[in-house]
Amino acid sequence: MARTLRGARIGVVVLVLLTLAGAYHFGIFARVAEPKALAETLVEMGAWGYLAFILAYTVLQPFGVPGTIFVVAAPLIWPWQTAFALSMIGTMCASVVGFSFARFVAKDWISARIPARLRKYDESLARNAFQTVVVLRLIFWMPQVLHSFFGVSKVGFWTHFWGSLVGYVPPLLLVSYLGGEMFDASGRLQTDAWPILAGLLIASLLIAALARTYERRRLSGGPRSSRPARGR
Template identity: 80%
Template structure:
């Protein structure tokens, strides 16, 4: 690693630390303690609340703030269509930041700390990267460790981007559309949320099972197709 590149990486790390310290100093973390507090602040900002929502989500979620705070707060503030659009933009932006930070800034440090339960997907990413990204995003959503795992893996940037986009659509659409039924004004889950979340989980597992079955079938047929080509 050249000295200039090392300095750039240290500068990015320093900038992240400064942004987190500023967020703490100005009470952003305190306001994020519950979705209702976040909703009140954004409503008071009017149209600027859209931009504040996306920037805050993008900057803070990759470095420790749960994304669920934002996607739960959105339908408490705006119509579900607006909530869905802003949740998608914020979630994708945060995913790109987390992915890029792991790949280009702190790859070695993060790679040594990826849980074993995610490492088992390395081989699946090499075989079918797009499909694996979609399934993992569909089931696990947006944890910071998943951003990091994709960042230190061999998956390409655009494969990660489009796979994440596809995987995020069902859960974010569901939360945005049924947010008022799933959560109360304080962001706590209501009884009606459990069957909805259970249905989403079951649907995600079924999709993952079909994806795995398709991949196994494709791999098992590949040698046969290769032999046919060789004979021809």
């Protein structure tokens, strides 16, 4: 059984490496290097662009390609409702792939490389996993290292899934709806976008602070309320 599991893990790693090598060979990395190039490619594909967007996002983002390239490109091509839906699907699929790869394929190797700035959230995940996942996704979005951190942590798959979904909604909705005002045709950030991003950052930090305050009050009040009253 152990040998079979080891063989399966090696097979997955080989498949990932072959996929990335194929993407490099066929110039896919060059096309997704910036939002403008990605947008032009997807427009040329017509209706197949929807599927290509999700597949490329799912396969490439967990292994190095920044997810913001896809999120920024989407509103340059489609109406904001379509851009938001595709960005959510692609982001969730990429998160699941990154989480699953870290948990089931390369847990020991990845666990040794998780930065200390994320390790400090281990205790929060143990106390309140869902809330912590929401806050971290809301603040940091979708970096590969965060997928890996959740994968090697003790947080459950579905807790990670639903917590990530909730945490992704505000930033992805904002970028999809205001993408035309935040980015130019080349996908570069416009000057007028800085107040919007600052507002999103402030809102995210405020939500995180409120969540921590609520958690501290709940934990500090819990032990006292659980003590039985002494008789006189």
